[in-house]
Amino acid sequence: MITNQILLLLMLSILWPSAALPFTPGNIGNLFGMAESDGRILQRSKRGWMWNQFFLLEEYGGNDHQYVGKLHSNMDKGEGNVKYVLTGDGAGTLFLIDEKSGDIHATKRLDREEKAMYTLHAKVLDRNTNVELEPDTEFNIKIHDINDNAPKFAKDIYFASVPEMSEVGTSVVTVTATDADDQTYGNSAKLVYSILQGQPYFSVDSENGTIKTALPGMDREVKENYQVVIQAKDMAGQMGGLSGTTTVSITLSDVNDSPPRFANHSFRVTAVESTEIEGAIGRIKADDPDIGRNAEMEYSIVGGHDIFNIITDQTTQEGVIIIKKALDYESKKDYEFRVEVKNTYLDARFILGLQFKDYATVKVTVEDVDEPPVFTRNPYIIEVHEDTAAGSFVGVVSARDPDADNKLVKYSIDRHTDLERLFNIDSVNGTITTLKALDREMSKWHNISVVATEINNPRQTTRVPVFIKVLDVNDNAPEFAMSYDTFVCENVKAGQLIQTISAVDTDEPLVGHKFVFSISATNPNFTIEDREDNTANILTLRGGFSRREMSMYFLPVVISDNDYPIQSSTSTLIVRVCACDSRGNMQSCSPEVLPFSDGLTTGALVAILLCVIILLMIVVLFAALRRQRKKEPLIISKEDVRDNVVSYNDEGGGEEDTQAFDIGTLRNPEVMDANKLRRDIIPEMLFPFRRTSPIKDNKDVRDFINGRLQENDSDPTAPPYDSLATYAYEGSGSLAESLSSLESAATEGDQDYDYLSNWGPQFKKLAEMYIGKSPDRET
Secondary structure, three states: OHHHHHHHHHHHHHHOOOOOOOOOHHHHHHHOOOOEEOOEEOOOOOOOOOOOEEEEEOOOOOOOOEEEEEOOOOOOOOOOOEEEEEEEOOEOOOEEEOOOOOEEEEOOOOOOOOOOEEEEEEEEEEOOOOOEEEEEEEEEEEEEOOOOOOOEEOOOEEEEEEEOOOOOOOEEEEOOEEOOOOOOOOOOOOOEEEEEEOOOOEEEOOOOOEEEEOOOOOOOOOOOEEEEEEEEEOHHHOOOOOEEEEEEEEEEEOOOOOOOEOOOOEEEEEEEOOOOOOOEEEEEEOEOOOOHHHHOEEEEEOOOOOOEEEEEEOOOOEEEEEEOOOOOOOOOOEEEEEEEEEEOOOOHHHHOOOOOEEEEEEEEEEEOOOOOOEEOOOOEEEEEEOOOOOOOEEEEOOEEOOOOOOOOEEEEEOHHHOOOOOEEEOOOOOEEEEOOOOOOOOOOEEEEEEEEEEOOOOOOEEEEEEEEEEEOOOOOOOEEOOOOOEEEEOOOOOOOEEEEEEEEOOOOOOOOOOOEEEEOOOOOOEEEEEOOOOEEEEEEOOOOOOOOOOOEEEEEEEEEOOOOOOOEEEEEEEEEEEEEOOOOOEEEOOOOOOOHHHHOOHHHHHHHHHHHHHHHHHHHHHHHHHHHHHOOOOOOOOOOOOOOEEEOOOOOOHHHOOOOOOOHHHHOHHHOOOOOOOOOOOOOOOOOOOOOOOOOOOOOHHHHHHHHHHHHHOOOOOOOOOOEEEOOOOOOOOOOOOOOHHHOOOOHHHOOOHHHHHOOHHHHHHHHHHHOOOHHHHO
16 A cells, blocks of 8 residues: 555656655655654554645646546555545535545646635545545645746836935835745745836845935936836746836935026116105016025125115015115115125035025116105194184295206195185295184194195195194183082071082183182172182071072172183072971972962062963963864855855845845746745744755756755755855766765665775775665674
């Protein structure tokens, strides 16, 4: 059995290298069921009927069912009674076993990178009874690697940068490739890096793929970008190996190795003399091939300058020349100064041997312009007393033409700043005078604007503010600071304080106010005490005041100031007499009702009588107006349409007229014989006769008028008997019929007013009035 196994092994190693085991002591031991461990030889176990590991090259296998190995058991006598069964990874799909011979074949090509080892189990069964002849055993099929994978880089293109002027050997970037082949077997995955493009500027480490600089003094300003191609080759770089490449884009980063330089060391700038302060008049620029902060520059004037300054435009890196003081063509026309430029950031590696600054000369020429007038002062502050009369002198403003022509200037006041027209100015000499008297108490300051204009060129104007301060004059007298409510108790004693008064003055003296209080005449009831602090006390001179005698006293107080001229005024203090309690608290100030005989004077009686007469006249006039308002004419206009239109145009016959002439007889001859009552006597009927409404279907106008005439003759409430009554009937031509009450039915219940609701919103109120009175609705 052992011999057969040795021969089989030799045959497999010759014919099928994939099935041959490496002839190592360990493998031979496994082949014969023996193991070498710690120098001891182990006895063959029951599972020694097969070796525990097969080897297969990953390129083998495929459609022809490549042979892998053979299983053989000691129980197999070659009689065909033994059946081999294979289970585990890929059994039945990737690996097939011949039940009779135990040969194992691979059904397709195996890839080690997909799976490097398969674990299977083999069983030996009796073909007839399916009884296991030997316990199953586990073995491995290991896929041997071949060089079938090329190296691959993680990226197709890498980006890296290195400072310009770097020393040789400066590391730039490391690129690493990977190989899927077995790293532990052979050289299939041993990579070697080389540079295909990018020499002589860069080199690459063959073992780790680190790219380094290979050329000194690489200048970004000469060439900034480089394309480097790196190759990774397996099999340790030997012929027949596989390779992969990647591209590395290397950019030289900038360092401050170039100083700024002026392309032209002389600049000429022109500026007009009217340029405002801090205004720019020109720009100069130096060149720096560096970029970023390495190209940032700073400009300055060597030694400084009184008129000009230069600042740096951070966006364009230009030097902007600005004006510090106003230019004057008439004073100086040409200026010259020197400008220095330097980098704001310096690299210490390149300072030695280079001067990182440069200089240029700037010449400025001032151009003349037609300038507006210039005032001698700006602003003007003028003081004037408030008692200055209209037309008085206030002050003078002066302006001149700064140009060499020295043109004439005229003056004017902007009336938008002097709406009240308080001031005037002489257009020739600039003298300001008052047009009206000034009052400091109304306005302490007046701010006007004076305009100076060149006579030959009205577009050249200049404004100047003139502040006029109105000085105070003591022209106002002091007066009470407030309205005082002063009272004195009936039971007050002499010398009692009843009020403290103070004063105010709208004037403003230089040394402050000092008021003097006094009573204009000797007063037997009260006196005043000046407290010397611009206040005074009002005291009583006696006690026992009575409301019955006098309920109110008027105390004139004279208040004077101390300014010049002294101003004084008299203010009246009203003192009421009131009833007070024992503590002096006011209880009541109303005067008591007293008999006339005790103290009513003749003048008071006359005044009362006049008031009564005036009241009576007002009452009589009011009553007359009311009576006149009640009498209204029966007819306002001839066009007024009513039930009865009465016109009075017959004076009548007086007492001897036995019967008024009735013009209705002429209009209606048929009614001459009708029974009618006299109009010159009072009817005997005691109760008013109720008129009957015309019948709805009465269409004869004459019958209607006759009926009305009879009703009027028998009605005691009819108009005066010397009268003319005219009746009008509107007819029945309207679709809505008559709206007058002349054709109203005898009773309101006879009419149905529902049709009013269909006449539109104009008759809405009328419909609500009549429909609501319908008897059936009320029911």
